[in-house]
Amino acid sequence: MILFCNTNINRLLQVIVVGAGPAGLLLALLLSKKGISIQVLDGAEKLDSQPRATHYAPPAVYELARAGVLDDVRAEGFIARTVCWRKLDGEYIAGLDGGVLDGTPDQLTCLPLDKLGSILYKHLELQHNAEVLWQHKVTSLGQSQDKAWVEVETPTGTKKMEADYIVGCDGANSQIRRSLFGDTNFPGKTWDEQIVATNSSGQTYYDFGKYGYKDANFIIHPEHWHMASRITQDGLWRVTYGEIPGLSREEILARQPEKFKQILPGHPGPDGYNLASINPYKVHQRLAEKMRVGRFLLAADAAHLCNPFGGLGLTGGIVDVGGLYDCLAGIHDGKADDSILDKYSDVRREKYQTMVDPISCENLRRLFDQNPDTALETDEFLKMCKRTETDLEFAKEMQLGVNNLKYDFRQDYSKTGASVL
Ligand SMILES: Cc1cc2nc3c(=O)[nH]c(=O)nc-3n(C[C@H](O)[C@H](O)[C@H](O)COP(=O)(O)OP(=O)(O)OC[C@H]3O[C@@H](n4cnc5c(N)ncnc54)[C@H](O)[C@@H]3O)c2cc1C
Known part of the structure; x- marks a missing residue:
């Protein structure tokens, strides 16, 4: 059906978002505030609590502000100002000071993913035109000229749910993506490198501040490469380190105390910190063939994956969501x-x-993959970081470069207001 709408007449658009992760909840919040009816379907029973994303770069912060949640995010989290690269013995190589962005609205913000999810969920619950349906697992999909639908498994049986558009925000193993392109069709690569993400609260030996650590610290070393960053106001740190490929989960857990002893400043034994969580992850660089097939859209991890070093994964996903919001709001x-x-796709x-793929690959x-002793002479990025110490304009420009991830789809609104639904 083709409808030609006057710019003053709202279509009663209905959208299903599959996945109540941060991307799905944010999209649902933005669309519901626009007056669009939203159902969010999630196969799980509740919000995910895995220790994944923590840092959101300026273009993602811009979208969190547009959704009206940034004040809450900043109240629970904090602006991460300093980041640096070091050798294994802690020697400082180069870094960036986010203080040059003070006074600008969209500064790098830190808040663990589960807390971000809770804030988004709390705001979404206030929207009368949005509902989140837990234990609603999408198993297959279909579409006609007028509608899109998904088959959904629920505790009370299987049902078919339909909408004008259905957005797959259902994460790395997205059923929407697999149904559209095939189970194994997610072009890209999986790194040989194994990463392990831990959350630890430090005590006696594990006081990173005592060793002059910045908000985020990347340690360059062929074997013991890792990242240590503060992730809460009250002293929880994330340590993400590389491990030998091919180890079982049990072997990774067994090796963790010795690994921490070798890599953390002060070389603490297990009684020197509280390990709140530990999770091994395989890391991938992958991009779906398309982010739109008819009435189905993909966003965030459902559409693309990258390794977590540099915090571009969900940042890129949140920027997708902001763009898709503008497209659907325009329709x-x-x-x-x-x-x-x-155009969105x-x-x-x-x-x-x-941007996301090459920069995140370089970050890892x-x-x-380099000699820490010569990195400052050979690594162009580290040379640029060094330059920021004396060139404040350059420091600002470099840190705001990530805003090139943004694209304002409102510039592509057609003048006629023709809407095909
Ligand atoms: C260790 C680590 C650290 C990271 N750090 C950062 C960081 O600092 N900054 C950053 O930007 N990114 C980071 N990332 C990446 C970031 O965590 C992900 O990009 C982000 O969580 C993806 O969000 P999402 O909403 O797309 O998917 P998810 O959070 O995976 O949510 C998907 C949702 O879909 C649901 N679902 C799945 N299948 C179905 C189905 N068939 N039917 C219904 N529901 C379904 C799931 O239950 C889930 O709730 C990190 C990743 C890792 C592993």
Whole structure:
């Protein structure tokens, strides 16, 4: 059906978002505030509490502000100002001081993912036109010219749910992506390197501040490469380190105390810290063939993956969500036809290919694939960090470069207000 809408007439758009992770909840919040009816379906029983994302770069912070949650995020989290690269013995190589961005609105913000999810969920619960349905696992999909639908497994049986558009925000193993492109079709690569993410609260030996550690510290070493960053106001730290590929979970857990003893400043034994969580992850660089197929859209991890060093994973996902929100809001308002969704797919894929993928790969290789003693002479990025120490304008420019991830789809709204639904 083709409808030509006057710019003043709102279409009563209905959208299903699959996945109540941070990307799905944020999209649902933005769309519901726009007056669009939203159902969020999630196969799990509750919000995910895995220790994954913690840091959100300026373009993601911009979207959190647009959704009206940034004040809450900042109240529970904090602005992470300093980041640096070091040798294993703690010797400082180079770094960036986010203080040069003080006074600008979108500074790098830190808050563990589960807390971000809770804030988004709390705000979404206030929207009368949005509902989150837990234990609703999507198993397959279909679409016609007029509608899209998913088959959903629930505790009371299987049902079919339909909407004008369905957005897959269902994470790395996205059923929406697999149903659209095939179970194994997610082009890219998996790193040989194994990473282990831990959350630890420090006591006697484990006081990073005592060793002059910054908010985020990347340690360059061929074997003991790792990252240590403060992730809460009250002293919880994330340590993410590289491990030998091919170890079982049990072997990783057994090796952790010795690993910490070798890599952490002060060389603490297990009685020197509280290990709140430990999780091994395989890391990937992958991008779906398209982020739009008819009435189905993909966003965030469902569409693309990258390694976590540098915090570009969810940051890129949140920027997708902000863009997709503008596209769907444009259709809802009759200011855009649905070809804007092809533009969404093209632009967001291009941003992944030209920024997220190459920069995150460099961020990881920088840690294990060079000699820490000569890194400052050979690594162009570290040379640039060094320059920021004396060139404040350059420091600002370098740290705001990540804003190139943004793209404002409102510039692609058509003047006629034609809407194809
Ligand atoms: C160790 C680590 C550290 C990281 N640190 C950072 C960081 O600092 N900054 C950053 O930007 N990124 C970081 N990332 C990446 C970030 O965590 C992910 O990009 C982000 O969590 C993805 O969010 P999402 O909403 O797309 O997916 P998810 O958080 O994976 O949510 C997907 C949701 O979909 C649901 N679901 C799945 N399948 C179905 C189905 N069939 N039916 C219904 N529901 C379904 C799941 O239950 C889940 O709730 C890190 C990742 C790791 C592993």
